[in-house]
Amino acid sequence: MNRVLPHDLIPVVAAALLVLVAAVVGTAVEHRDGTLHVGWPPLYATWEPHIGAGTPAAVVVAVLIMAYGPPLAARLPWRGLLATVWAAALAWTVSLALVDGWEHGVAGRLTTKYEYLRAVDRFHDIPAALRDFTHHILIGSPDHWPAHVAGHPPAATLTFVLLDRAGLGGGAWAGALVLVAGTTAAVAVLIALRTLADETLARRAAPFLVLAPTAVWAGVSADGYYAAVAAWALAFLALAVTGHRPRVTALASGLLCGLTAYLSYGLTLIALIATAVVLLGSRRLPVLPWLLAGCAVAPLVFTLAGFSWWEAYHLLVERYYQGAGGIRPYGYWVWANLACTALVAGPATAAGLRRTVTVLSASAPRPSSWFTAPERRLGLLTLAALLALLVADLSGMSKAETERIWLPFIMWLLPACALLPRPRVWLCAQAALALALNHFLLTGW
Numbered sequence: 001m002n003r004v005l006p007h008d009l010i011p012v013v014a015a016a017l018l019v020l021v022a023a024v025v026g027t028a029v030e031h032r033d034g035t036l037h038v039g040w041p042p043l044y045a046t047w048e049p050h051i052g053a054g055t056p057a058a059v060v061v062a063v064l065i066m067a068y069g070p071p072l073a074a075r076l077p078w079r080g081l082l083a084t085v086w087a088a089a090l091a092w093t094v095s096l097a098l099v100d101g102w103e104h105g106v107a108g109r110l111t112t113k114y115e116y117l118r119a120v121d122r123f124h125d126i127p128a129a130l131r132d133f134t135h136h137i138l139i140g141s142p143d144h145w146p147a148h149v150a151g152h153p154p155a156a157t158l159t160f161v162l163l164d165r166a167g168l169g170g171g172a173w174a175g176a177l178v179l180v181a182g183t184t185a186a187v188a189v190l191i192a193l194r195t196l197a198d199e200t201l202a203r204r205a206a207p208f209l210v211l212a213p214t215a216v217w218a219g220v221s222a223d224g225y226y227a228a229v230a231a232w233a234l235a236f237l238a239l240a241v242t243g244h245r246p247r248v249t250a251l252a253s254g255l256l257c258g259l260t261a262y263l264s265y266g267l268t269l270i271a272l273i274a275t276a277v278v279l280l281g282s283r284r285l286p287v288l289p290w291l292l293a294g295c296a297v298a299p300l301v302f303t304l305a306g307f308s309w310w311e312a313y314h315l316l317v318e319r320y321y322q323g324a325g326g327i328r329p330y331g332y333w334v335w336a337n338l339a340c341t342a343l344v345a346g347p348a349t350a351a352g353l354r355r356t357v358t359v360l361s362a363s364a365p366r367p368s369s370w371f372t373a374p375e376r377r378l379g380l381l382t383l384a385a386l387l388a389l390l391v392a393d394l395s396g397m398s399k400a401e402t403e404r405i406w407l408p409f410i411m412w413l414l415p416a417c418a419l420l421p422r423p424r425v426w427l428c429a430q431a432a433l434a435l436a437l438n439h440f441l442l443t444g445w
Contacts, residue, residue, distance in 0.1 A: 008420070011350040012429075015342035022339035026332065035327050036400065040441055042336040043343065044401045048442040054098025054105070055439070061092045062211060062431035069207030070423045078199070081206060082187050088210045089183040093219035096438050097179070109220040109445065110178070111171040114147040116157045116222065120169070123161040130154055131306030137315040139322045148222070150319060154307055155262035155298070156222060175220040182224030185411050186210055188231035192238040193415055196280045196381065198374040201418045208417035211427050213346045213434040217404040221445035226263045227408040230270045233257045234277055234412075240291065241281020250287035254294015260408075262298050265313050266398065267408060269388040276384035280377050320397065333399035340403045341389065345410050346433050348426035352416030356382050359419065378415055385412030404445045 019042070026041020039046035065088060076084060097105040111117045122143075123129045136143055137150045144150065149157050160174050168177075186209035193202035218224030233256035240250035257274065260267040278284050299309065342350060356379045371377060389409040392398045398405055420426050437443070 008351040008354060011354045012347040015339075015347065015350040018335075019339045019342055022336040026336060029329070029332060035329055036332065037328060038400055039444075042333075042339045042400070043403055043437075043441065044444040045441040047440065049440050050099070050442065051439060052099040052101050052105070054095040054100075057095035058092070058099060058435060058438070061088070061095055062435065065092070065207055065211045066424050066427045066431060069211065069427060070204075073203045073206040078194075081203065082190060085190060085206050085210055086184055086187050089186045089215070090179065092210055093183050093215040093224075094179055096215050096434065097175075097219040099438050100442065104442075106175040106179070106220055107170075107172040109171065110160070110174040110222065116146075116148055116160045117171060117174055118146045119149045119157055120161050120164050123157065126158070126161065127305055130302065133307050134312045134315055137312060138319050151316060152264050153262040153309060153312060154302070155259060156226075156264065159222075159225070159263075178218075178220045178222060178225045182218050182228045185218075185224070185228040185231040188228065188235040189411055189415060192231075192235045192277070192381070193378065193418075195235075195238040195242050195244070196277065197378040201374050201378055201415070204423065205415040205418035207423060207427055208348060208352075208414050208430065209411075211430050211434075212349075212414055213344055213430060213437060214407055214410055214414070216434055216438050216443060217344065217445055218407060221404040221407075223264075223404040223407045223445075226260065226267060227411050229256055229263060230260045230267055230408040231411055233260055234270065234273055237274055237277045237291070238281070240287040241278055241284050243283045246283060246287045247290050250290035251294045254291040255297055256294075257291075258295045258298030261309070262302055264408075265316065266392055266405065269392055270408065272388040272391070273381065273384045273409075273412060276380050280371065280380060317397070328399040330396050330399060334393060334396075337393050337398060337400075337402045337406075340400075341406060341410060343433070343437065344403045344406070345413050346430040348417045348420060348430050349410075349413050351426065352419055353382065353386070353413065355419040356416045375419060378418065382413055382416045385409050389413075401445070403443075 022042040023040075026036055026038070030036045030038070030041055038044045069088075072084065073081060099105065109115070133154050135141060136145045138144060159177075163169070163173060163177060186206075189209055190202050190206060193205055218227065233253050236249045236253035236256065240246045240253055257270070260270060302309065359373075359375045360379045360383065371380075386409075389406055392406065392409070393402075417423075417426060
């Protein structure tokens, strides 16, 4: 099917209506009692139309990707495609960040009172800081951690501590790390798609992994960096379960999977996507010991250093309901979070998810061949990511700010766009939404 069907527009219209309702209801609730704590419901942003140094570059990058992305993705050598995707994703993300200016868009993003860099000096003795970490999570505790430090396991803050120890301290270097590392997530997803589905679908997905509204929040929030670590964990797992240097790749996947759990508590849900990856593999059992060995490293190191993941998580939940997000009404955010996702993933992803459902619900010629069709294999990955996102939503631990928090899951929804016809039309829609969001709103991350 080489044309856009009216059915493809139904989920796009539904997503737009969801965003509209979330904006109207959210504005009314915020004006009434101020419990949402966001400036432009459902996003953590304020209405502030502006342009910046990155505006011309962002427009040029968008036009180039729309015009040349699909044909280049189809014919570039595979390694050349991976390098091009990373370079294009970096150019798109940096240009969007610079729309807000160097200070607000990059250098100052990770230095606010909520952020990790505010706690770097308190890690001069790393073992002592890890042993003492849980004593500063609750709001009433002495010298309680800034919001993002308390809200994540210590590997998140340690990333920036080690960067500072390497002589690259300050917000500019931290922002650069997030931008450079975070944009490699698109490359990791591409590798996994080619390995688990097929190369044609991966190539079709490539421009959509670059030109997505996700870039508005991936540059610069630490969650973009977490999304990349999680994506590489799953990419190495895909290589392992399909026989590509299985011991090495399984061990690498395990190491990164373990690390993700100490970057963000919510990233434990990538286990749902990892399960789908394992199901799609042909060599599962031989790699499991290596995978589990790798997964055990980070928990072992942090536990021996004196940090208790479970204790910290339960204290975080208590802090959350002390007022650090707990007063945000679940009845609004349980569906308004999905409106945030609709904006971050873009209209093409909404249409792609409809096609994914169609593919997964279609009967196979033979029951044994259900998993062999590349489109179904891609659909299973997408479905697993959607399930992880919904579990995070229902948990109530993600109320607002999910435009950045759910980046690790939304990255795996974007490949659904590979099922769409007329890619340039859909890429135009993605770019237009990203540019509008970045130029009309001043986002908090």
